[in-house]
Every structure is written in C-alpha cells, then in structure tokens.
Amino acid sequence: MRPAQPPDLPSVPAPPQHPHHRQPGDGWVECACGRRHWGLFGAAGLLLARYPDGRTGGAPDAIVLQHRAPWSDQGGTWGVPGGARNPDEPAVDAALREAAEEAGIDPADVVVLGTSVLHHPDWSYTTVLARERVPGAVEPAVTDPESVEIRWVRVGDVEALPLLPAFAEAWPDLLGRLTAGA
Ligand SMILES: [Zn+2]
Secondary structure, three states: OOOOOOOOOOOOOOOOOOOOOOOOOOOEEEOOOOOEEEOEOEEEEEEEEEOHHHOOOOOOOEEEEEEEOOOOOOOOOEEOOEEEOOOOOOHHHHHHHHHHHHHOOOHHHEEEEEEEEEEOOOOEEEEEEEEEOOOOOOOOOOOOOOEEEEEEEEHHHHHHOOEOHHHHHHHHHHHHHHHOOO
16 A cells, blocks of 8 residues: 655655546545535545554544645645545545555554545545554655655644644544544
8 A cells, every 4th residue: 555655755855747647536625515625535644643642542642744835735834735536435544545655654553543525516625633553653755746844743742733633623522532542
C-alpha cells in the first residue's frame, strides 16, 4: 500500500504540472447542499492520535495534521491527511492509503478506533479515528506535493491553527470521540 518514493522528490513542494496520482475517484461532485466536494465516491481522512504513555482513552496528547498546499482546494489551511475514495473502496482503506501517500504513515503502525461520517445529499466524508500502534513510532513526513507540512500538533494547539473549516467544525466532536476511546 505504501508507494515507492522517487529519489528526486523535491524538498519544497511545487504545484504538479498535472494531477500526480489520478485515480478513478478524482473529480468534483456538485452537491445538492449548494457546494461542490472533492471525490466522486466520497472522501476519507485519517485522524491519528498519540496518547500519553500509550494508553487508550482520556485526552490524547497530539494528532497528525497536514498543512495543505496553497494551490489546493481551500489551500493554506490545516486538516487531516486524506482524499477521494476509489469505487468500492472502504473508507478505512481509503484513509489509510491516502495517509501513506501523503504523509508516509505505514498502515501497519496504525490501530483504527472508529469512524465518523459527515453525510451530504450527494457526498460523504469519513473521518477514520486511530491511534499509533506503538507510542512514538509514527513520524509523519511530506511525501507528495499536496502538503506544505505534516506533523504532530499538540491537542491544545490545534484550534490556534487556521483549520480547514469542515475540520474546525468537526474537531470538538472528534476530540470527544478520541477522549472516550473513539
Ligand atoms: Zn454537500
């Protein structure tokens, strides 16, 4: 699931000349809510948490956030790594695939705790809540051009960042789920 990295991956991401990993789910949905959303079959993202001393439940210490490239949709904001689902691809699989592609997160290092689905008339977004399998083991890194930065953000610092609006709206509930063990 983890793509090989080209040896000449630039250290400063630049806009790709064409979509760098065009997949069957790539495309916009004109939704009856009046907005358009990325992902013909919906989208999914990984909310990966680090808990103090590796315990599950109670407030997490930090989560992995992605500083989205300025040229991307709602660029410059912070959110979780994720993207469009492929046809018939379960949301958990899509979130783990995208986290591997965008953040170099090995699915083997992740324990899925649950999901949270945002339903729209013609689209959905699934947040996959997860924790590190071994505390301290995951060091996310920028592995494709969609990000300026990907790093652990302390939970107390999350709301100080310019968040993707949909993530900002969902974050209090998602934090509650993580705190309850998801
Ligand atoms: Zn919608």
